[in-house]
Amino acid sequence: MKVYFFTLGCRVNQYETDAVREMFIEKGHEIAKSPEEADVCIVNTCTVTGEADRKSRQMLRKMARLNPDTVVCAMGCAAEMTGGMIDADIICGTRDKNILVEKVESFVAEKSLSALTHCSMHMRPEVSRSDVYHDFGSVLSPEGTRAFMKIEDGCNMFCTYCIIPFARGRVASREEESIIKEAVFLVEKGFKEIIISGIHLCSYGKDRGEDISAMLRVIKRIDSIPGIERIRLGSMEPMSMTKEFIEGLSDIEHLCPHFHLSLQSGCDSVLKRMGRHYNTEQYLERVKLLREHFESMSLTTDIICGFPGETDEEFNATKDFVARAGFNKIHVFPYSVREGTVAAKMEQLPAGLGKERAKELISWSDEAEKLFAQSFTGKKTKVLLETMKKDKDGRIYYTGYTPEYVKAEVLIDDAADPASFKGRIVEIEIKYCEGNMVIG
Ligand code: SF4
Structure with missing residues (x-):
């Protein structure tokens, strides 16, 4: 199967999407780049505000609209809170994510609603406490x-x-x-x-x-x-x-x-x-x-x-x-x-x-x-280089973050193998700032 993922909400949700994606890859499935090419679209939903909930539902409908043949799966917080009332073929609550691959596989194989996973009702305290x-x-x-x-x-x-x-x-x-x-x-x-x-x-x-x-x-x-x-x-x-x-x-x-x-x-x-x-x-x-x-x-x-x-x-x-x-x-x-x-x-x-x-x-x-x-101008700091970019004169820059989580842009002098700098921590001297970003 080709599986497309879309994540709303916090970094924990992103982590859980990464985890579920890995599970699908391990089982031999492919990751789709767009909903149109996907057999299954999984939306990791968020319900932290009324607005997040609305966006989650909107995204589920969008997946079905972009690809009417795809199986739409709602997972995560908004899915958990609906008690089944959400536009999706498969509904997976917050603590069922680790069995999602099997559920999706059986749903797709049987093409039957009987394979729906059930939202685990964590809102009942006697369940949640355990x-x-x-x-x-x-x-x-x-x-x-x-x-x-x-x-x-x-x-x-x-x-x-x-x-x-x-x-x-x-x-x-x-x-x-x-x-x-x-x-x-x-x-x-x-x-x-x-x-x-x-x-x-x-x-x-x-x-x-x-x-x-x-x-x-x-x-x-x-x-x-x-x-x-x-x-x-x-x-x-x-x-x-x-x-x-x-x-x-x-x-x-x-x-x-x-x-x-x-x-x-x-x-x-x-x-x-x-x-x-x-x-x-x-x-x-x-x-x-x-x-x-x-x-x-x-x-x-x-x-x-x-x-x-x-x-x-x-x-x-x-x-x-x-x-x-x-x-x-x-x-x-x-x-x-x-x-x-x-x-x-x-x-x-x-x-x-x-x-x-x-x-x-x-x-x-x-x-x-x-x-x-x-306040960092003129000081030395260390930057973890994350994203490479080239300016119109061909100079190579990386952006990344300092230990204090200040965004930094770093000019790379050695352009022989600029890609190899990704993921390295380098010491820089901060020359000036552009808005909230330090340049070194
Ligand atoms: S209940 Fe309070 S502490 Fe708990 S997640 Fe919500 S805002 Fe944070």
């Missing part, structure tokens, strides 16, 4: 330079705006030996950077009665793998950044000084309505502790604008807070109602206000990102 981590084994990312590695699934937090604990179930941690095996595999395949990911990453180990020290233990083991060059952490919760954890992190030789600490709002009353388990003072304490151990670190976050009931004063408090915390980049999202959540039942703001506020924060973030890049 969730186990479904291991995909070692997954090869097609990028070839940086690899996302999933170590945890699910979330127990139930923030009032978020549907993810219903879509993905409770926290389920991956076996430590499986993580290390994948990390060794990735390093042997030439990956220089591993990005440790999860749905609620800092809950790793919680389902086994462990605390954040479990994650530190895993990171230490990855750090000692011969050949590993960079370890980057995915999104973390502020309260998981304990003194002991931060001190432990500061001893990790290959850890990138880049921390993404989820914030969501810089106003305590909004945080309370969101069901977040910290206040802004506690958040700042953690940032201060981090800065004591990582001098030139990068600090990024997520913020939702226009949460139900957010007043002008509350939004102003968020604006003040982002300046105090000193973020160098913010992922800003206008609040969008997600049916099935507590916040969906709260009184909503007038349409458009969330987007307006988001615009304001985005322009603040763009400026902060540029200033952060400029």
